[in-house]
Amino acid sequence: xxxxxxxxxxxxxxxxxxxxxxxxxxxxxxxxxxxxxxxxxxxxxxxxxxxxxxxxxxxxxxxxxxxxxxxxxxxxxxxxxxxxxxxxxxxxxxxxxxxxxxxxxxxxxxxxxxxxxxxxxxxxxxxxxxxxxxxxxxxxxxxxxxxxxxxxxxxxxxxxxxxxxxxxx
Numbered sequence: 001x002x003x004x005x006x007x008x009x010x011x012x013x014x015x016x017x018x019x020x021x022x023x024x025x026x027x028x029x030x031x032x033x034x035x036x037x038x039x040x041x042x043x044x045x046x047x048x049x050x051x052x053x054x055x056x057x058x059x060x061x062x063x064x065x066x067x068x069x070x071x072x073x074x075x076x077x078x079x080x081x082x083x084x085x086x087x088x089x090x091x092x093x094x095x096x097x098x099x100x101x102x103x104x105x106x107x108x109x110x111x112x113x114x115x116x117x118x119x120x121x122x123x124x125x126x127x128x129x130x131x132x133x134x135x136x137x138x139x140x141x142x143x144x145x146x147x148x149x150x151x152x153x154x155x156x157x158x159x160x161x162x163x164x165x166x167x168x169x
Contacts, residue, residue, distance in 0.1 A: 034058045053094065060091045075103055076164075082107035082114050085121055089163070099163040110159055119162035126156045 034042065038061065043052050053061060079085035085107030092099055099105040100119045107114060110125035134152045 030058050030062050034062055038062075056087075057091055057094075060088065061095070076106070077103060078106045078108070080108060082109040082111040082121060082123055085123070085163075086113065086117055089117055089119075089121065100165040104164040106164060110157075114159075115161065117163075122161045122164040123159050124156050125159050126154070130154065 040053060042058065043054060077085075077088060079088055085105055088105055089099055092103065092105070097103060098119065099121075105121065107121050107123040108126075110123045114121035114123050131154055134154060138152055
């Protein structure tokens with residue numbers, strides 16, 4: 001661990017522990033609330049049948065039920081990857097909402113599957129192998145020469161499909 005001084009080094013674990021305490025609130029509290037307020041039961045993934053909801057869907061279900069689209073201007077969602085965006089598509093369809101009409105949804109990967117979802121998923125395309133190559137070159141340069149750290153730029157491509165639409169009103 002690198003710190004500017006001894007006080008900063010002592011504060012780092014304290015600051016990090018704050019986030020470890022917040023995560024259970026984000027994960028457990030919505031689940032406990034869902035047991036009491038959702039009008040249907042939740043099931044484990046292993047016991048899922050069509051029309052049922054799993055424990056993993058609690059937070060999106062609670063947000064959709066009590067906040068709806070347009071919360072504080074939220075009409076757009078960008079997921080960390082395409083599989084998360086496809087799960088969001090499933091959750092939206094279970095709530096009688098459509099990506100592209102009620103909310104704009106964007107993934108990040110450009111899996112082949114994205115063009116076959118309903119609606120087809122807007123995504124951001126990138127090449128993991130190119131990013132790995134850039135990272136390796138930067139590491140190699142760092143080892144070979146004692147130079148200051150440099151920035152690398154990588155261009156992604158926005159692939160527009162049907163899951164995005166005009167802003168919610």
